[in-house]
Amino acid sequence: SQQGEEDPQALSIQEGENATMNCSYKTSINNLQWYRQNSGRGLVHLILIRSNEREKHSGRLRVTLDTSKKSSSLLITASRAADTASYFCATGGAGSYQLTFGKGTKLSVIP
Amino acid sequence: DAGVTQSPTHLIKTRGQQVTLRCSPKSGHDTVSWYQQALGQGPQFIFQYYEEEERQRGNFPDRFSGHQFPNYSSELNVNALLLGDSALYLCASSFWATKGGNQPQHFGDGTRLSIL
Numbered sequence: 068s069q070q071g072e073e074d075p076q077a078l079s080i081q082e083g084e085n086a087t088m089n090c091s092y093k094t095s096i097n098n099l100q101w102y103r104q105n106s107g108r109g110l111v112h113l114i115l116i117r118s119n120e121r122e123k124h125s126g127r128l129r130v131t132l133d134t135s136k137k138s139s140s141l142l143i144t145a146s147r148a149a150d151t152a153s154y155f156c157a158t159g160g161a162g163s164y165q166l167t168f169g170k171g172t173k174l175s176v177i178p
Numbered sequence: 179d180a181g182v183t184q185s186p187t188h189l190i191k192t193r194g195q196q197v198t199l200r201c202s203p204k205s206g207h208d209t210v211s212w213y214q215q216a217l218g219q220g221p222q223f224i225f226q227y228y229e230e231e232e233r234q235r236g237n238f239p240d241r242f243s244g245h246q247f248p249n250y251s252s253e254l255n256v257n258a259l260l261l262g263d264s265a266l267y268l269c270a271s272s273f274w275a276t277k278g279g280n281q282p283q284h285f286g287d288g289t290r291l292s293i294l
Binding site for chain 1: 211218223234282
C-alpha cells in the first residue's frame with residue numbers, strides 16, 4: 068500500500084519558473100526522502116530530511132517537513148528542462164530499511 | 179565506483195512461467211531490497227535481504243522469493259506468473275549498519291517484466 072500521496076499528480080511549467088510538489092503521509096516517520104525518476108530509469112535520491120528537522124536545502128532544492136500535519140514539500144527553483152521527471156516522496160520508519168513511496172508527481176519543464 | 183546493476187533489462191514471459199531477476203549492489207553495500215513498480219505508480223517494497231536472510235517483507239505472496247549470496251548480490255524469483263506481475267522491478271542497496279533509514283537507498287535501473 069502507498070504511504071504517501073503527492074500533489075499535484077502532474078505539473079507543467081516554463082523553464083526558469085519554480086516548481087512545488089507536496090507530499091502527505093499517514094503514519095509516524097523516522098525520515099522522509101525525495102527521489103527523482105527519469106522515464107524508464109531507476110530512482111535517484113535527491114534529499115533526506117529527518118523527523119526532527121523542519122527545512123533542508125541542497126542546491127536548487129528546498130524541502131520542508133511538518134510532522135504535525137504529516138506533510139512535506141519539495142521546491143525546485145529556477146527549473147531547467149533537465150528537471151523533467153517524476154518525483155516521489157518516500158518515508159522511512161524507525162528501525163526499518165523499508166521505504167514507503169507515494170504515487171509521484173510528474174513534472175514537465177518546457178524550454 | 180560501480181552503482182547498482184540489474185539484469186536482464188527487459189524480459190517477456192507468459193502466464194504460469196517462472197522468472198529470476200538479478201542484482202549486484204553498489205560497491206561496499208551489504209543490504210539489498212527489491213521493489214515492484216507498476217506503470218504510473220510508486221515503487222512497492224517486496225522484501226529486503228541482509229546476511230543472506232530475508233529481514234523484512236512487504237505485502238507480497240509467497241510466489242515472490244529471493245536469495246542473497248555471500249558477495250551480497252541478490253536474486254528475485256517469481257513463480258506462477260500472473261498478468262498483474264507485469265511491472266518494473268527495482269533493486270536498491272544500502273548499509274545495514276545505519277538501519278533506521280538514515281541514509282538514501284541506491285537504485286538500479288530495473289528489469290522491465292512483461293507477462294503475456
